[in-house]
Amino acid sequence: MSDTISFRQEIANLLYASEGEPLNTCIQCGTCSGTCPVAPYMDYTPRQIIAMINQGMKEQVLESNTFWYCASCYHCTVRCPQDINITDLMYALKRYSIWKGQHKEGLIGPTFSEAFVKMIVRGGRSFEPVLAPSYIFSFGMRELLLEVQGATELLLKGRLPLLPPRIKRLDNFKRMLGRIIPMGGLE
Amino acid sequence: MEKKERIGVYVCHCGTNIAGVVNVGEVSTWAAENLKEQGVVIARDYKFMCSSLGQELIQKDIKEHGLTRVVVAACSPHLHEQTFRNACKGAGLNPYLSELVSIREQSSWVHTDKVAATEKSKALIAGGVARVIHHEPLEPLRVPIHPATLVVGGGIAGIQAALEIANAGYPVYLVEREPSIGGHMAQFDKTFPTLDCSACILTPKMVEAGNHPNITLLTYSEVEKVDGYVGNFVVTIRKRARSVNEELCTGCGICWEKCPKKVVDNIFEAGMGTRKAIYVPFPQAVPKYPVIDRENCTYYIKGTCKACEKFCPTNAIDFAQEDQLLNVEVGNIILATGYELFDARRITQYGYGRLANVFTSLEFERLSNAAGPTGGNIVLRDGKTVPKVVGIVHCVGSRDKNYNEYCSAICCMQSLKFAHLVHERTGAEVYNFYIDIRTPAKGYEEFYHRLLEEGTHFIRGKVAEISDAVRLPGEEGKLIIQVEDTLTGNQLRVPVDMVILSAGLEPRRDAKEVANKFGISCSADGWLIERHPKLDPVATVTEGIYIAGCVQGPKDIPASVAQGAAAAARILGKIQQKEIALEPVRASINQDQCSGCRICNNLCPFNAILFHEDRMVSEVNPALCQGCGTCVAACPAGAISGTGFSNEQILSQIEGLLLLNIPKKETVA
């Protein structure tokens, strides 16, 4: 037995607060992956990811797009016959991969998430235009044009804000988040 | 203490079960040294106290050391109390002068800290030693056994049990809630893995039970109340009004032919067919007499009709018939009340009840049964279209914490049987969707192989959902089964014409009530609990009450039959002894101390305490007393004592457990 804790244990620790049952109770029935609306787009189905975690296949899990493709619809979670909270697992893998700075190349998810979080830390509220650069560069030209088209139309319909919204007690708000995580980690 | 008892203490290793955690050597040395004051003259530890060598060790010591009391520290008294009592008896010591202390279930198996477990074991033994001093020599109570047996439930398990006992020459009351015996087996078409015709093998047994001179068949009846105790139960049975005079009826069938009222049969036909308001559930029904379903009979609803009465050639129809309450005396009882099918509607995403061509397993049994509503033609809900592709879903409501966590044991084989029947009768493509294929009995795995050879598709994956939402070409008009093929990791959409849900087995909805009525208990799942899961599967913790068949847990026909026969054999053994020895744990009242306050009179749930008005004292009837001890605890005059659980015994045990009056000597670890 080595001193370093196994990948399987690390993920279990990340899920300690989750209401679900531990991953080692998975019976590999495939209900999650049969249910998942995004499964056909994933490198591995959620069921396979659980098996891989239980096998300690850290590199392959982190390199997969599976958890970035989870849309948090919770359909797998309500159907799982073993009460495993698969959606929470996907969240945990996203966090883990961002912390470790290790994820599949060319994914929008990680960049987008970080941009989104920074935006809220700055203003307390979400402001769609700030998000644009983070994904426009990652998509192709066609998507860029489509996105701009969509955005222009939204603007014309009065559905896109021009100025970033801010909450009033922003200083308190920032200090509050500072008590949870050092600001430097986000800015 | 006038006369000091000579006590032997025996600490069992139980292999490593105890010795792996508790330092048994230290415990026995400690007992020998520190419990001398209490009268311990010898203490030993041994690998397996319950083995014949272990028992001989005790017997030898009783003789050689003149032991007057024996304390064994081993497993739970529910397992081996009798063993060690017998050992004492064999050596001439009254069996009730022994005490079994549980240091396995209560120490080594539940604690990991070896030191703490060892210390606790010492305290438990000290408690046992302190208690055993106050044990008294007792003789078991002997009561006669009534030779009759009550069997509740007329399915295959109950029928088997009833026949075994009746054929041995003893009377049986067979009580069945439905109008006919036969149970679920009567609904099936074929039985796995041999594909015997279910009715062909069941009907002869039903007829035999119906005609047997030793069997009193009470169908359309339910047990209302159970009084008494092993050997001497008094059971009240409600025989519901059939509205048909059984003495006049010949079972000719004219009445149900002429009855104008059709009713959907949700019981026997699983909603797939109809019956009349006066009916027998199926042609081979035993007994042959019909019943009138008063909720649906036009006469009972509107006051007119009486078609059955007009046509009955023997004037057997009796609209005024009333329920009868019968009291029967029996010595033993077998509960064989069976199971209920899991309600597949609860899994909304499988569409049962919403999508027409999703069937339950029981519906399919009726569909494939030659005597069923379609004459055995496997067709869609429209009654004519033969399916080209059929999907069979395993584990419906089983192995799923959202419904039932247990495996229903029969669904794999049942699904394979369905796959075979569909293939054989329609030539359709058949898909089985399974999590694991479980075929652990004689000839079962071979049947699975037969199905593989027949070309049935097996897809390993629990079905996620069944819908009629068409997305891809080829899906129009089909039911789409969405599932992950877990062996390839592909999400599949399998279009089929018919889905069969292999629904799991559940305890009867009133299982809890039944358990209470008979004084036994249900597991958390709702199945009735056997006395020991491995070594005593048909007895219960209540003497004289046995269980057989699916009431104890999901099982197939061979296992149900075996349990029915096993329960019968147990009872026959008891009946032949003519009397039974009961634990002499009884309350008794010291008449000199009784103040006649009558507090105890109302406390006894068995009405075992009589009050003598003339002498103003109460008295316990030992035949009725069950030994709970509530009256003992409540008597303000301390006049009631409880054999085996006297105040001295318990108070001393408390002292012992707290290691009072025990010298604190240094022990060698």
Place this chain on the structure above:
Amino acid sequence: MTDTPETQTFEPVIIGFTCNWCSYRAADMAGTARMKYAPNVRLIRLMCSGRLDPTFVLKAFAGGADAVLVSGCHPGDCHYINQNYKMLRRFHLLKRVLQQMGIEPERIKLLWASAAEGAIFAEEINKFVEQVRPLGPLNWKPGNGAQVEAPVHEEVPA
């Protein structure tokens, strides 16, 4: 008492009373399933929780027990029909008496456990030990007038 290092390491001694049919079997079940729980409880088997004489509880406290567990079948499940209800009545009375004698009510616990509830039995014992631990040792000596050998009794039960 607060959480001093002393009370944190204090191991209370607990006497537990079980009935023969449900709660003792729950303990057996916990054993058979190898469920682990704290080693502080020492059990006494009675036939029924209805047999529980309040004297037993006082005797345990006077003899040095730091807490007492009383357990029986679930209401409605009693092997002797309804004797556990009679214990329940007695239990409430007893709790009041104990309080008058200066024993914290947290030191006595009532637990219903069916024969199938080994896991609950184990879990509840752990909870109870943690409930008693911060209270520290009891060291209760029956005061004037409280004679342990003479049974305490409820008034005439209905």
Place this chain on the structure above:
Amino acid sequence: MKKEFAYFPGCSLEKMAVSYHMSAMETTKKLGVHLKELEDWNCCGATTYSYIDELLAYTLSARNLAIAEQTGLDVVAPCSACYKNMYFTAAHLKKDPDLAEHINFALEEDNLHFTGNVGVKHLIEVFAYDIGPEELRSKVVKPLTGVKIAPYYGCQIVRPQKDHEDVELPQFFEDILSAIGATPVNYPLKMRCCGGSLIISSRPAALSMVRNLLQCAVDAQADIVATACPMCQVNLEVYQQQVNQEFGTNFSVPIMYFTQLVGLALGIPQKKLGIGKEFVAATPALLRVEQAGAASDQETKE
């Protein structure tokens, strides 16, 4: 009946889903329910926040919950993601005192404290249970007779919450639509996901999910799809054009907030309900239905 709720609009309702906000305010006012906007609320973190840090996600929602607690009212969220975040934050904090202590330590910086005495509801639950279909029906002046509407529940209203009603096939949305005189269509995919934030991060997957949903609605002959979540609305509506380009389809389905539909039935002018801000104009569908209705009225008269 509770007449007053604390109201947490969420970021989308400020601009992107402003018509949801407008119609929510108008309809509740008409139904005698007062929605009191939380003072100085912050973003709930949407789904993405949990990607970065669980505690931060809890802190964001806890701040809003603590502000709501001060009002003594249950808090209502119109957005499914906001609702889910608040509901589960409240549940987790109530269950885990250590977590609550940690979060309350942070909340001190803004002079706030979460005790757990606040109920969390989705706006559609207020309509379905606090107002109820009966009450709603009695207030309808312009029933949407003949309008075939696909109720789109999406994900986070009933999932993952298990002890709610049926998580697979609830009926309360249909009950609301029936109450305003419309015809709810049987819409098998009503509980399936719209793709959520995948529309940004994993577009091909999300577009196909949107396509499936629209196809199902069209197959069910829906005139309109009704939603109760700004994210679902945007995905189904703003990206409809892209779906058409990607899959060669020809969808033109108006996606409306259920509050807009309720507002119409209550006789509130279209403009006040934000109708006209949608990409796929709702008016043709409404007009078509109105004409059809008028025509059939005429027929019956003749």
